[in-house]
Amino acid sequence: MVSTVTNSDVKQKDVDQAVVVAVTFAAVFGPEAEDGSTVYRLGVALPLLQVLQRVNERLLEKNPAEHQLFDVILITTDSWQQQQNSSIINSTRHHGLEISRFCFSTEDNYIESLVQNNVQLFFTTDGNEALQATHQGVPSALLDKNSVSCPSEQLRVLFCEKAIIQPNMGSTEASKKSAQNFLAHLGQMRQKFGVFDSPLCFTLVTSHGGKDSCCCALKSLRSLGVSVDEAYCLGGAPRGPILSLLRPHFLLSDGFSLLEG
Amino acid sequence: MSRSSIQTLTISGQDVVKNGSQNSSEDAKALLKPSTPSKKTPKPENSITIAVSSRVLFNMDKEQQIFEQQGMEEYIKYQVAHETEPFSPGPAFSFVKALEAVNTQLRDLYPESEELFDVVLITNNHAYVGLRLINTINHHQLFIERFCMTGGNSPIGYLKAYNTNLYLSSDPVKVHEALEQGIAAATMFTPEKMTEVSETQLRVAFDGDAVLFSDESEQIYKAHGLDKFFEHEKAHENKPLDHGPLKGFLEVLGKLQKRFYAKGQRMDCPIRTYLVTARSAASSGARALKTLRSWGLEIDEALFLAGAPKGPILEKIRPHIFFDDQMFHVEGAAEMGTVACHVPYGIAQRVPERKGLKDKEISSIK
Numbered sequence: 001m002v003s004t005v006t007n008s009d010v011k012q013k014d015v016d017q018a019v020v021v022a023v024t025f026a027a028v029f030g031p032e033a034e035d036g037s038t039v040y041r042l043g044v045a046l047p048l049l050q051v052l053q054r055v056n057e058r059l060l061e062k063n064p065a066e067h068q069l070f071d072v073i074l075i076t077t078d079s080w081q082q083q084q085n086s087s088i089i090n091s092t093r094h095h096g097l098e099i100s101r102f103c104f105s106t107e108d109n110y111i112e113s114l115v116q117n118n119v120q121l122f123f124t125t126d127g128n129e130a131l132q133a134t135h136q137g138v139p140s141a142l143l144d145k146n147s148v149s150c151p152s153e154q155l156r157v158l159f160c161e162k163a164i165i166q167p168n169m170g171s172t173e174a175s176k177k178s179a180q181n182f183l184a185h186l187g188q189m190r191q192k193f194g195v196f197d198s199p200l201c202f203t204l205v206t207s208h209g210g211k212d213s214c215c216c217a218l219k220s221l222r223s224l225g226v227s228v229d230e231a232y233c234l235g236g237a238p239r240g241p242i243l244s245l246l247r248p249h250f251l252l253s254d255g256f257s258l259l260e261g
Numbered sequence: 262m263s264r265s266s267i268q269t270l271t272i273s274g275q276d277v278v279k280n281g282s283q284n285s286s287e288d289a290k291a292l293l294k295p296s297t298p299s300k301k302t303p304k305p306e307n308s309i310t311i312a313v314s315s316r317v318l319f320n321m322d323k324e325q326q327i328f329e330q331q332g333m334e335e336y337i338k339y340q341v342a343h344e345t346e347p348f349s350p351g352p353a354f355s356f357v358k359a360l361e362a363v364n365t366q367l368r369d370l371y372p373e374s375e376e377l378f379d380v381v382l383i384t385n386n387h388a389y390v391g392l393r394l395i396n397t398i399n400h401h402q403l404f405i406e407r408f409c410m411t412g413g414n415s416p417i418g419y420l421k422a423y424n425t426n427l428y429l430s431s432d433p434v435k436v437h438e439a440l441e442q443g444i445a446a447a448t449m450f451t452p453e454k455m456t457e458v459s460e461t462q463l464r465v466a467f468d469g470d471a472v473l474f475s476d477e478s479e480q481i482y483k484a485h486g487l488d489k490f491f492e493h494e495k496a497h498e499n500k501p502l503d504h505g506p507l508k509g510f511l512e513v514l515g516k517l518q519k520r521f522y523a524k525g526q527r528m529d530c531p532i533r534t535y536l537v538t539a540r541s542a543a544s545s546g547a548r549a550l551k552t553l554r555s556w557g558l559e560i561d562e563a564l565f566l567a568g569a570p571k572g573p574i575l576e577k578i579r580p581h582i583f584f585d586d587q588m589f590h591v592e593g594a595a596e597m598g599t600v601a602c603h604v605p606y607g608i609a610q611r612v613p614e615r616k617g618l619k620d621k622e623i624s625s626i627k
Contacts, residue, residue: 195333195387196413203412204388210302210406215395218388230412231388232419235302237407241422 002105002113005085009093010100015118018071019185021052022103022119025081026126027143028074029091040091044143045123048249050152051199053098055189058199062192068185073117075103077110077129114138120182123250137174139182141250150249157186158246159204159221159228160253179252180224187225195229203230203246207239302406303375305424309513311360312420314430315384315394317449318357319348340390347400348393352451352600353429354401356581359463361404366531367517370524376517381423382408383416385432420444427510429602437605445510447584447602450591456579456598462531464580465514467507467560468571468604469538469549471586475503476607478545483608494545501555502548506606507584508556515558535578536560541567572597586610 006012023045030043052070059066074092076082082104092099105113111133114122122133122140130140150156190200204221206214214233221228232242315321328336360378367377380403382394388410398405409419417438420428428439428446439446458464470479482490514532521530536553540546542565553560564574572593575583583601585591587609594601 211395228388231391231410233408235406237305245418
């Protein structure tokens with residue numbers, strides 16, 4: 001039985017125009033959270049939450065009546081977590097997180113929750129959860145300890161070529177459609193800012209294939225409404241060094257599922 | 262703007278044929294006749310990575326003007342509007358073409374080897390400009406399969422990530438940063454006219470002090486004058502100079518040369534190196550040569566000018582690129598059509614040149 005609770009501390013977003021993203025309990029509060037305390041410590045999702053909030057602030061600065069904002073919901077994915085509802089609400093308020101709603105679901109119905117809440121991107125620390133959500137049409141991204149060192153002033157999204165050229169890999173028609181939808185929103189948000197000093201930054205990294213596959217990717221993204229800021233064509237060179245320089249908050253690839261470390 | 266053309270490169274009597282790579286939607290891989298080995302990008306750790314910025318590889322003067330006068334948004338709009346128009350070649354273009362010619366000859370001799378030049382485009386430009394750059398690379402049939410468009414961020418981190426052996430840029434600030442990080446780098450200038458250079462033999466010319474060697478002798482000259490400099494050099498003739506920022510690059514060139522020698526191509530080696538120094542053969546030259554020898558490095562031709570201007574001799578040599586730490590020489594070379602690069606290293610950058618001295622003395626130290 002899923003219960004959805006509004007966070008009265010946070011102004012609710014426009015349901016039709018907001019870009020809803022869901023973050024799991026385990027990402028927001030971290031594994032040490034299960035020690036019986038009523039105020040949980042923050043987990044690997046903190047920089048992401050901060051930066052999403054920052055993007056919203058900047059969007060509102062540009063246009064105080066802006067409705068195309070990020071709408072963050074916290075979701076629990078097992079019954080134990082579901083039972084911690086009051087501690088979760090307390091902790092969220094204690095830390096002043098801009099989470100507008102809580103979905104208290106279990107392992108059996110969290111995906112349904114995601115779908116019902118129109119979630120456009122699902123953040124989790126669990127690979128299985130990400131895979132399952134993607135199969136059901138909800139694009140997902142993995143967060144891990146690398147997420148902790150990401151900047152909090154600029155949302156850095158990294159695209160890898162597989163998502164663009166072979167968007168059917170490991171994903172369904174439904175998730176492909178949602179992914180494109182999400183990209184269109186991101187693109188629109190980005191357009192509201194100039195070339196410099198933007199709170200959003202899109203980076204494309206193509207590891208395999210030469211400049212022409214990178215070219216294809218740039219054009220495809222452009223046709224989806226996403227103008228890429230930075231592009232790296234590695235031509236077979238290893239991706240690790242570049243990733244640690246770029247520090248993306250998340251990777252979008254392979255139908256938007258796994259963040260490869 | 263797809264272009265497909267067959268280009269024939271004739272090298273030492275052998276014909277090497279390659280298809281021009283096509284643009285975007287077509288199959289991007291270059292198709293080759295069975296007799297030639299396939300061209301794929303070597304791994305960074307095996308190859309010699311030369312990073313060039315967009316403004317030295319191509320002529321972007323007009324666009325640069327738009328950026329300076331009208332700002333970034335207009336600049337990007339202009340670039341995107343002219344996306345299918347290729348840029349014309351910049352000062353580094355013939356150098357890059359010569360690197361490719363060497364690669365072709367190396368592949369002939371060592372088909373499986375990855376010890377090749379690998380040219381990487383590293384630019385501060387945003388990816389919006391990327392498509393025009395990629396289109397231009399294809400138009401000129403350059404074999405550049407790696408690039409970084411950093412969207413305004415400093416490229417230095419990426420230079421290190423790609424094991425860069427040499428970085429060429431038109432921006433002295435970035436070049437300086439790179440040198441500080443221990444990466445061989447130089448600021449490239451566009452000569453008003455560019456003399457014709459060889460399409461089959463790569464020629465690289467280096468100044469000695471503060472380029473191949475450290476600036477220790479320069480420091481003596483600046484502090485104590487010419488006589489003290491000669492004394493010092495004579496006294497330390499057998500003590501090798503410390504290495505300068507471009508010693509490593511000469512070293513990798515030497516390694517490639519040896520691969521040609523091993524196949525009997527010493528006399529007509531496709532790589533030729535030159536030392537062009539204001540030192541004089543009679544007095545201070547010995548130490549320079551002995552230093553090179555102690556490093557196990559060979560240089561094909563050493564020209565001791567004893568203070569004479571470098572422009573005319575470079576005009577005769579026709580190198581694809583010339584490195585010097587003093588703008589006076591860089592400008593002199595560029596005036597006569599040589600692609601000259603400034604290496605902002607050592608004492609010459611901090612102390613103004615003693616130009617007056619040059620007129621008075623027969624031989625000066627640079």
